[in-house]
Amino acid sequence: MIRRVxxxxxxxxxxxxxxxxxxxxxIFSLVSMLSNVIIINLAAQxxxxxxxxxxxxxxxxxxLFLILLGCGxxxxxxxxxxxxxxxxxxxxSRHEYILGKFFGYLLTLFFVLGLSSIIGLLTLYFIKxxxxxxxxxxFSGIFLGYIFSFLSSILILCVLIFFSSITTSSFTAMLxxxxxxxxGNSIGELRDFAESQAAIQAGFxxxxxxxxxxxxxxxxxxxxxxxxxxxxxxxxxxxxFIIFSVLYGIIYCAILILLSMxxxxxxxxx
Amino acid sequence: xxxxKSKQLIFxxxxxxxxxxKEIIIFDKVSKTYNLGLxxxxxxxxxxxxxxxxxxxxxxxxxxxxAGKSTTIxxxxxxxxxxxxxxxxxxxxxxxxxxxxxxxxxxxIPAYFDYLTPEELAWFSGRIAGxxxxxxxxxxxxxxxxxxxEEHRKKKIKExxxxxxQKAGIIATFLARPKLLILDEPMTGLDPIGRKLVSxxxxxxxxxxxxxxxxxxxxxxxxxxxDSFAIINHGKIKYSDSKDNLIKAGRNLEAIFxxxxxLKNNH
Numbered sequence: 026m027i028r029r030v031x032x033x034x035x036x037x038x039x040x041x042x043x044x045x046x047x048x049x050x051x052i053f054s055l056v057s058m059l060s061n062v063i064i065i066n067l068a069a070q071x072x073x074x075x076x077x078x079x080x081x082x083x084x085x086x087x088x089l090f091l092i093l094l095g096c097g098x099x100x101x102x103x104x105x106x107x108x109x110x111x112x113x114x115x116x117x118s119r120h121e122y123i124l125g126k127f128f129g130y131l132l133t134l135f136f137v138l139g140l141s142s143i144i145g146l147l148t149l150y151f152i153k154x155x156x157x158x159x160x161x162x163x164f165s166g167i168f169l170g171y172i173f174s175f176l177s178s179i180l181i182l183c184v185l186i187f188f189s190s191i192t193t194s195s196f197t198a199m200l201x202x203x204x205x206x207x208x209g210n211s212i213g214e215l216r217d218f219a220e221s222q223a224a225i226q227a228g229f230x231x232x233x234x235x236x237x238x239x240x241x242x243x244x245x246x247x248x249x250x251x252x253x254x255x256x257x258x259x260x261x262x263x264x265x266f267i268i269f270s271v272l273y274g275i276i277y278c279a280i281l282i283l284l285s286m287x288x289x290x291x292x293x294x295x
Numbered sequence: 296x297x298x299x300k301s302k303q304l305i306f307x308x309x310x311x312x313x314x315x316x317k318e319i320i321i322f323d324k325v326s327k328t329y330n331l332g333l334x335x336x337x338x339x340x341x342x343x344x345x346x347x348x349x350x351x352x353x354x355x356x357x358x359x360x361x362a363g364k365s366t367t368i369x370x371x372x373x374x375x376x377x378x379x380x381x382x383x384x385x386x387x388x389x390x391x392x393x394x395x396x397x398x399x400x401x402x403x404i405p406a407y408f409d410y411l412t413p414e415e416l417a418w419f420s421g422r423i424a425g426x427x428x429x430x431x432x433x434x435x436x437x438x439x440x441x442x443x444x445e446e447h448r449k450k451k452i453k454e455x456x457x458x459x460x461q462k463a464g465i466i467a468t469f470l471a472r473p474k475l476l477i478l479d480e481p482m483t484g485l486d487p488i489g490r491k492l493v494s495x496x497x498x499x500x501x502x503x504x505x506x507x508x509x510x511x512x513x514x515x516x517x518x519x520x521x522d523s524f525a526i527i528n529h530g531k532i533k534y535s536d537s538k539d540n541l542i543k544a545g546r547n548l549e550a551i552f553x554x555x556x557x558l559k560n561n562h
Contacts, residue, residue: 032422036408036415043410043451106406114372114400114477115423118392193332293375295329 030125033117037099037129038136046095047137050087054141057083058148065152073160076152077257080145081170087141088134088178089206092185093199095137096130100185101195110294119289123186127282130182138178142171162259169267170256176274177250181206183281184245190285190292205244213248216241245277316386319475319506320348320371325380327366340366341530343380353497353507355521357514357548359556363530364510365403368479371508372400384475396424399473403480403510405460409453413444413463416452417470424471431470438466442492458484465493469500476500476507482516494520518548526555 041047061079065072103109103126112122149167153160184205188198218224219234249270255262327341341363348354358364369375370382373389385394399420407416414435421431439445444462452460461484468476478497482490497507497520511517517524518538526534533555541548 029423032419036411036419039415040408040410102406102409107402107404108406108408110369110372110374111400111402111407113374114395114398114402115420116392116394116396116425117423121392291376294369295331295375 026121026124030117030121030128033112033121033125034128034132037126038132040099041095041130041133042136044095044099046091046098047133050091050095050137051140051144053090054083054087054144057087058144061148062152065156070159072152072156073162073259074257076149076160077162077167077170078253080149081167081174081253081256084138084141084145084171085174085177088138088174089181091134091137092130092178092182093202095133096182096185097195097199097202099130100126100189100198104189104193104195107294113294119292120286123190123282123286123289127183127186130186131179134175134178134182138175142175145171162256166252166256166259166262169262170252173250173252173270176271177247180245180247180250180274180278180281183278183285187281187285187288190288206247208240209245209247210251211248212237212241212244213246246273249273317350318347318383319350319385320346320354320508321381321383321386322346322367322370323381323383325370325377325382327363327370327375327378329366339530341370341377344527344530344532345380346525346532346535348506348508349523350506351501351504352522353501353509353520355517355524355548356508356510356527357512357517357524357552358527362527364527365479366530367527368400368477368508368510371477372398396471397474398477399468399471399475400477401464401468401479401481403483405457405464405484407452407460407464407467410451412449412451413439413455413466414448416463416467420467421470424473426471434470434472435466438470441496442466442489456484458486458489461485462489465496469496472500472503472505474505476505478507478509480511481509482511482513490516514549514552524548526552528556 058080061076061083064079065076068075103112109122113119117125146164146167150164181202185198185202188201189195192198192201216237219229219237224234250273252262254260323345324343325341325345326339326343328337328339330337344363344367356364356367366375370377371384371389372395382389385397387394389395411419417435417438418428418431421434422428426434435448439448442462442465444459444466447455447459447463452463455463461481465481468478476497481493481497485493494516497509501507501522509517509521518541521538523537524535524541525532534551541551
């Protein structure tokens with residue numbers, strides 16, 4: 026099957042990296058890393074922590090922009106401008122279309138965010154050289170932080186593909202994806218608060234607690250893939266946390282892709 | 296459980312259907328209504344339409360805007376599904392992606408991949424149809440030169456004019472030499488030279504036994520190129536006949552078209 030889908034993966038990737046958004050993301054990475062160098066010179070202490078936190082946040086934002094503006098606009102062209110008819114009129118099944126899009130975008134993310142992470146890591150290395158006393162975090166933890174942020178981007182990509190497969194407008198799909206991104210980043214903390222003693226003492230209604238539990242079950246908990254605190258503070262990352270988070274991410278992505286395939290199966294392209 | 300022998304028999308049967316059927320497209324009492332979602336009115340588009348496209352012929356499918364031509368094409372390509380009736384392509388329902396290896400589709404509006412070059416679009420079509428890179432290169436050389444399109448080969452499609460984007464689509468459609476070509480307004484945006492080149496290409500493919508389903512608003516083109524025609528209006532087939540019968544009756548397609556849609560053609 027991969028042999029059959031390969032041409033579609035390749036053109037999706039070519040479209041992705043030639044899109045102006047891709048070069049815009051690289052420029053954004055360069056500018057934000059330049060800002061990083063300037064900002065840490067203003068900081069009196071915690072130089073390493075601030076620099077790593079800034080670098081990983083900017084990387085995470087690059088991923089979100091690339092998915093929403095790059096992959097989102099490409100999906101817009103496919104669905105709203107009906108390029109999809111051209112693809113589905115060929116010997117590509119609807120399942121293969123979803124897989125082709127996913128792997129094509131995945132390669133695009135890998136290429137663009139790969140370059141972006143190299144820019145970030147080189148900048149952090151430069152900062153470490155210029156502030157050796159205030160930069161104690163090991164690069165292995167920072168590297169892992171980048172990998173997990175990349176995983177988080179893949180998850181958001183799957184959310185976008187899923188919403189594109191069930192909505193008729195790509196704009197709606199993008200809005201829903203942004204919503205999930207923000208909820209996903211805070212749902213873990215909200216659930217933890219709802220289950221805490223502080224919430225009980227503050228009279229937090231049990232109904233809200235139940236609602237939060239349900240939402241936490243449905244919406245991806247992006248905090249599970251956020252290693253900024255570990256990376257920036259140079260803290261050791263527990264192995265079971267890594268394994269659990271990676272499995273969580275992969276399983277969630279697989280479920281979303283399978284659901285997208287199912288939704289696409291009987292969809293009509295009017 | 297199917298035994299290997301019965302699986303082979305089914306495969307054999309499908310193979311026979313695909314390549315030996317006399318009627319490449321069959322529409323049998325097909326109806327379609329678009330359901331546009333909650334709070335929106337359903338739009339009936341096709342009403343019990345039936346027609347057949349024979350192997351090796353050029354079938355002209357004409358009608359005014361909104362008559363149901365694009366819906367018919369979408370049903371052939373399995374982009375939408377019939378509410379009632381049967382659609383058969385190569386003797387089977389069009390939901391099997393493999394049969395589309397034998398179909399080339401040229402859309403009415405050339406919405407291709409903006410950042411690809413015409414050569415890459417052709418490569419995509421060729422590879423999906425199972426051609427090797429060498430075959431694609433050779434056929435590209437032939438088609439790009441035939442359509443005088445060499446200079447645009449490596450330009451991005453979004454940089455091309457509408458007519459040139461149409462040519463890029465035509466090359467991608469014809470490259471794999473599919474047994475069935477579905478050409479939705481193939482002459483749109485083309486200059487007279489382009490129209491002549493594409494007409495020649497269509498006739499050449501017909502001579503080689505390919506089947507062509509053609510829609511066009513240029514009735515003279517349809518009459519000149521096609522072996523049989525159907526006129527659709529308000530979702531119903533209003534007229535269907537062969538070119539031979541048309542000639543025998545001493546009539547022309549344009550006159551019949553205006554008659555069928557209820558317009559007087561005084562000039």
